[in-house]
Amino acid sequence: MKNSKIIVITILFLGIFVTSCDDDDTIIEPKGDYENGILIASEGPFGSGTGTVMFISDDYTITENAIFNNVNNLDIGNILQSIGFEEDNAYLIANVSNKITVVNRYTFEEITTITEGLNNPRYFAEVNGKGYVTNWGDPLNNDDDYIAVLNLATNMVESTIPVAFGPEEIVAVNNTLYVAHQGGYGQNNIVSVISTSSNSIIKILEVGDVPNSLTIDDKDDVWVLSGGKPSWTGVESKGILSKINTDTNSIDVSFDFQTTEHPNFLSVDDDYLYYNLGGNVYKMSSTASVLPTSEEISGLYSYNMVAKDGILYATDAGDYASNGKLYLYDLSTNSLINTFTTGIIPNGIYFN
Amino acid sequence: MKQFSRFLFFLFLINNWSSYGQKDSIIALDIVVLSDVKLKNFSAGYNVNELLDSVIKTQTSLTDLLNLNTLIYFKENGYGMVSSPSFRGTNASQTAVIWNGINVNSQLTGQADFNNISIVNYNNISVKSGGSSVQYGSGAIGGSIHLNNSFHFYNHFNNELQVSYGSFNTLNTSYKLNIGTEKSYISAGVDYKKSENDYEYLGYAKKNRNGAYNFLGFNFNVGYFVNKNILLKLFHNSSLNDRNLSGTLTYNAKDAYENNDSKTLLVLDFLGEKFSSNLNLAHIYEDYKYFPNRENIDQYSYGKVTTFIVKYDASLYLKSHDLELKGILEYDGVNGTGSNIGANQRDVFSAVFLLNHKLTSKMDYNVNVRTEVTSQYNIPFIFSIGSNFQITKLYTLKFNTSKNYRIPTFNDLYWVPGGNTALKPENSYQFEIGNDFNFNSQKFNLTGYYIKSEDMIKWLPNTSNIWSPINIEEVESYGIEFQYKLLKKIGNNKLEFLTNYGYTISKNSRTNKQLIYVPKNKITGTVSYNCKNFSAYYQLLYNGSVYTTTDNYSNLSSYDVSDVGISYVVPNKRKLTTTITFKAQNIFNEKYQNVAYRPMPNRNYKLKLILNF
Numbered sequence: 015m016k017n018s019k020i021i022v023i024t025i026l027f028l029g030i031f032v033t034s035c036d037d038d039d040t041i042i043e044p045k046g047d048y049e050n051g052i053l054i055a056s057e058g059p060f061g062s063g064t065g066t067v068m069f070i071s072d073d074y075t076i077t078e079n080a081i082f083n084n085v086n087n088l089d090i091g092n093i094l095q096s097i098g099f100e101e102d103n104a105y106l107i108a109n110v111s112n113k114i115t116v117v118n119r120y121t122f123e124e125i126t127t128i129t130e131g132l133n134n135p136r137y138f139a140e141v142n143g144k145g146y147v148t149n150w151g152d153p154l155n156n157d158d159d160y161i162a163v164l165n166l167a168t169n170m171v172e173s174t175i176p177v178a179f180g181p182e183e184i185v186a187v188n189n190t191l192y193v194a195h196q197g198g199y200g201q202n203n204i205v206s207v208i209s210t211s212s213n214s215i216i217k218i219l220e221v222g223d224v225p226n227s228l229t230i231d232d233k234d235d236v237w238v239l240s241g242g243k244p245s246w247t248g249v250e251s252k253g254i255l256s257k258i259n260t261d262t263n264s265i266d267v268s269f270d271f272q273t274t275e276h277p278n279f280l281s282v283d284d285d286y287l288y289y290n291l292g293g294n295v296y297k298m299s300s301t302a303s304v305l306p307t308s309e310e311i312s313g314l315y316s317y318n319m320v321a322k323d324g325i326l327y328a329t330d331a332g333d334y335a336s337n338g339k340l341y342l343y344d345l346s347t348n349s350l351i352n353t354f355t356t357g358i359i360p361n362g363i364y365f366n
Numbered sequence: 367m368k369q370f371s372r373f374l375f376f377l378f379l380i381n382n383w384s385s386y387g388q389k390d391s392i393i394a395l396d397i398v399v400l401s402d403v404k405l406k407n408f409s410a411g412y413n414v415n416e417l418l419d420s421v422i423k424t425q426t427s428l429t430d431l432l433n434l435n436t437l438i439y440f441k442e443n444g445y446g447m448v449s450s451p452s453f454r455g456t457n458a459s460q461t462a463v464i465w466n467g468i469n470v471n472s473q474l475t476g477q478a479d480f481n482n483i484s485i486v487n488y489n490n491i492s493v494k495s496g497g498s499s500v501q502y503g504s505g506a507i508g509g510s511i512h513l514n515n516s517f518h519f520y521n522h523f524n525n526e527l528q529v530s531y532g533s534f535n536t537l538n539t540s541y542k543l544n545i546g547t548e549k550s551y552i553s554a555g556v557d558y559k560k561s562e563n564d565y566e567y568l569g570y571a572k573k574n575r576n577g578a579y580n581f582l583g584f585n586f587n588v589g590y591f592v593n594k595n596i597l598l599k600l601f602h603n604s605s606l607n608d609r610n611l612s613g614t615l616t617y618n619a620k621d622a623y624e625n626n627d628s629k630t631l632l633v634l635d636f637l638g639e640k641f642s643s644n645l646n647l648a649h650i651y652e653d654y655k656y657f658p659n660r661e662n663i664d665q666y667s668y669g670k671v672t673t674f675i676v677k678y679d680a681s682l683y684l685k686s687h688d689l690e691l692k693g694i695l696e697y698d699g700v701n702g703t704g705s706n707i708g709a710n711q712r713d714v715f716s717a718v719f720l721l722n723h724k725l726t727s728k729m730d731y732n733v734n735v736r737t738e739v740t741s742q743y744n745i746p747f748i749f750s751i752g753s754n755f756q757i758t759k760l761y762t763l764k765f766n767t768s769k770n771y772r773i774p775t776f777n778d779l780y781w782v783p784g785g786n787t788a789l790k791p792e793n794s795y796q797f798e799i800g801n802d803f804n805f806n807s808q809k810f811n812l813t814g815y816y817i818k819s820e821d822m823i824k825w826l827p828n829t830s831n832i833w834s835p836i837n838i839e840e841v842e843s844y845g846i847e848f849q850y851k852l853l854k855k856i857g858n859n860k861l862e863f864l865t866n867y868g869y870t871i872s873k874n875s876r877t878n879k880q881l882i883y884v885p886k887n888k889i890t891g892t893v894s895y896n897c898k899n900f901s902a903y904y905q906l907l908y909n910g911s912v913y914t915t916t917d918n919y920s921n922l923s924s925y926d927v928s929d930v931g932i933s934y935v936v937p938n939k940r941k942l943t944t945t946i947t948f949k950a951q952n953i954f955n956e957k958y959q960n961v962a963y964r965p966m967p968n969r970n971y972k973l974k975l976i977l978n979f
Contacts (some may be wrong), residue, residue: 054588063614155659293829335916336916
């Protein structure tokens with residue numbers, strides 16, 4: 015009894031002492047176990063099962079698989095297509111399950127699940143407390159595609175914006191949304207420009223065929239990478255890299271690839287654009303006037319790829335029926351610096 | 367009668383082909399029954415298990431029947447949904463379904479959907495373990511399932527009406543008519559089943575919400591002796607199957623799937639004591655429609671295939687040497703169209719030679735070879751050799767070895783995108799040794815096998831990230847199968863016990879990992895008791911744990927499911943026999959899945975009435 019009293023007093027005393035000591039530079043409470051790290055979203059197996067999110071701490075010392083499932087003892091759902099972030103929340107979009115699970119991005123505790131108003135949800139962007147989620151609608155119907163407008167305070171879909179078929183990636187610059195219409199199970203070739211003040215399409219920009227990735231550079235311009243139509247379509251077309259000037263909402267400049275070249279996975283890091291073409295990683299200055307001719311890294315057939323702070327994160331889905339891999343390359347030396355085993359079909363790479 | 371039986375006796379094999387054949391249900395001598403003769407005569411060294419009519423009657427689906435009575439593992443995408451087998455550790459397209467001697471695996475998928483086959487109209491269902499591509503063509507690698515209609519040439523007129531109703535609003539009805547004389551036979555049947563199939567997902571507070579199904583089947587067979595040497599047979603079977611597709615624990619499905627199937631076979635038998643032959647003409651049609659949203663019936667994808675077969679088969683029987691030789695020439699013309707496969711045709715010509723020789727009264731053997739030429743590739747030479755040695759009265763040693771193949775499907779070849787017309791057929795070599803121990807009331811069989819499959823077709827994303835099939839996998843499967851059967855009769859009491867145990871290793875040769883959805887252990891067991899008009903049974907199914915990912919990182923746990931049934935035959939009132947059966951399945955409410963995230967039904971009941979008149 016006495017002993018424990020002493021301990022309590024000691025702790026209290028030390029507590030006061032420690033706090034008073036730190037007064038000047040205020041303590042930063044950790045926001046959760048999953049702060050300061052990388053989140054890898056894996057789609058999960060086809061047909062059944064669940065997607066998972068893996069956490070890797072920034073110093074690579076801590077890794078944990080299936081963090082949502084561990085924390086909540088629940089499944090995220092089938093085909094975790096992407097994750098959207100806003101303030102402390104993360105929005106886990108399960109495409110086949112038609113639901114968005116809202117979690118605290120640092121603790122991964124479930125806040126709520128949104129199921130109403132979604133039909134084949136794909137990607138998320140946020141503007142002024144609203145989430146904008148691209149939806150394919152029914153797979154064989156090209157006329158029912160839309161953007162679901164999610165009220166992030168109530169977590170309800172409050173309206174929809176009908177769009178052309180196959181809306182995929184979506185980014186926001188100020189109050190304007192840029193939606194790449196990759197084309198669902200088919201192919202499309204446009205970017206819809208949507209004003210969030212009116213929730214209406216203000217412009218449709220024609221880009222290359224099959225716009226597969228969007229990214230925003232340091233000057234707040236949007237880059238669109240179009241893969242081109244693949245050869246099996248019988249009308250194979252070239253890949254095109256386009257830059258949308260977000261002041262004028264027009265295409266400032268575009269770069270054509272060869273007809274048989276189908277680039278993918280565009281990202282921007284430190285004023286350089288990175289993309290993958292036929293298993294080779296290319297790097298290009300955002301002010302360059304021609305496409306690069308020599309690759310930085312070769313033989314990297316990734317499932318997704320993101321360059322960030324001098325590191326290239328590339329995922330590999332393997333045989334799509336077992337755990338995948340994440341490869342980290344140092345972009346100053348272009349050498350492999352780390353490898354992690356992820357969940358099944360690793361698709362999303364995010365930084366927490 | 368006699369005049370016909372003389373010509374038929376060599377078509378009608380005396381049970382030397384099967385370890386546990388139909389000795390238990392010996393057909394009275396004045397009844398002539400014709401069935402798939404090739405299966406019986408040219409299967410020396412193989413295990414062929416015939417499922418008796420009484421066993422078939424306890425089930426309503428081919429999946430359930432085989433799952434509970436054989437060592438085949440079934441992957442069902444929810445109860446009643448698309449169901450695919452793994453036989454001896456092989457994949458779903460390496461089990462062939464043979465309908466009255468014709469391979470009816472889908473030309474689109476290469477596999478049979480075991481929940482799209484009604485069993486009520488077949489009076490003979492046999493399971494042949496091991497490869498028999500020589501006789502039955504593509505896909506007969508792990509084994510083959512034989513659905514046969516037999517012909518009964520004796521005077522009779524029988525009707526059978528079955529009605530059953532059970533849990534989840536499940537209705538099964540069928541009507542069957544059999545009429546026979548010494549010269550002709552007609553059987554006709556119609557069956558209909560439907561179910562809400564909205565069983566509970568035990569432990570999840572969810573239901574199987576999109577699992578309803580609806581099946582209508584027709585069956586029609588005619589046999590007619592034009593004269594004592596010419597027998598004309600017509601077989602027809604067709605079905606319409608309309609299913610919603612069950613979701614998973616993480617997916618509320620709203621899709622639906624429709625299948626139409628039709629099979630018609632005309633056989634002209636020329637019967638002789640020494641030389642006989644037959645001409646077969648078959649027409650097989652299959653189609654499917656897939657609706658991503660069942661409420662929107664205008665939007666669907668589809669595929670349909672028509673197959674036309676001409677087959678001529680000649681046999682020479684040398685009684686003095688107990689030697690039978692058979693040659694078969696066959697042409698298959700396959701035409702497929704569909705949303706994703708364009709319009710394509712495949713022509714296949716094959717030649718088969720079969721030899722069955724009873725060397726001594728204790729030893730017989732088969733040598734079978736096949737060659738095949740198609741519009742896309744050739745199957746140069748396929749063989750099987752098998753033999754039975756009766757070493758003692760109690761013990762028979764069997765062995766067989768064979769080379770088998772599976773040709774690429776229309777989806778593999780022509781699917782847009784990804785279809786690969788440069789695919790080669792898969793091939794497999796196998797070897798098997800079986801031991802039959804036959805005591806009076808007890809029978810054992812212990813069989814070991816080894817299968818090596820090469821050039822197996824697998825769909826993988828290519829360098830342009832398009833899924834495309836390639837001949838890449840190599841798989842080695844081996845295992846042990848044990849069967850024990852006991853039949854005891856004491857006065858009016860009849861007790862039967864049948865159990866199967868299988869140990870299966872099936873490994874990807876490159877990674878050395880067990881294939882997904884192949885349990886290392888499976889047990890089935892049935893105890894049945896019969897006394898006069900009353901019978902009862904208990905059935906157990908145990909499936910060992912299966913891996914669900916190719917790195918063997920995730921698995922499904924093992925499970926055992928128990929069923930019980932009782933049946934009472936109401937004493938005859940003149941010509942009417944009424945049988946009432948009651949069945950309870952999964953009596954211990956086991957929570958189980960045979961495909962990950964797709965729970966199977968909780969405890970459920972079925973009451974059935976059978977009227978024979």
